[in-house]
Amino acid sequence: MNKIQIILGVGVVLVIGGFLIFTKPFVGTDQPSTRTNREVALACDREMAEGFHIHQTLEIVANGEKVLVPANIGVQATCMTALHTHTPDGLIHVESPEKRDFMLADFFAVWDKPFNKDQILDFKVDETHTITMQINEVLVETFENTVLKDGDRIVITYGSK
16 A cells, blocks of 8 residues: 555545534434433533424412413523523423423423422412312323423412312
8 A cells, every 4th residue: 555545545534534523413313312301301401402392381370379480490601401491481492402201390300399299389289278280271180290292281270179
């Protein structure tokens, strides 16, 4: 092998290697990562994920009063989690690098607030109070295990029995 063939061979390897490294972030995969949904939900990403993008609206009512779902849940100065809000109207953005069946519990984990069949935020079920939940005006009992689906309107109500 002469010097020119070696240089050309090395050049070809570098070009192919560079192409693979450069295009890897743009190539989709059918294989989800080994991270759990919660790990994906809590990871703060510096770039907006474009692999999976859906929205839901969350409304919380406690003792007849609407509870604010704050703006910028999951949003930090340098990054943003896959589940987050931008505005104080309850619109949840799911922007994940991969399609996942995120649960409502994942959003509450990002918010760092409790939610299950026995508690919503600081409101707890007791002898005189209950929690009910509706998705698109249909009563459900999935609570924190509710899969977030595009366009859903989720209403969680805490009040007297």
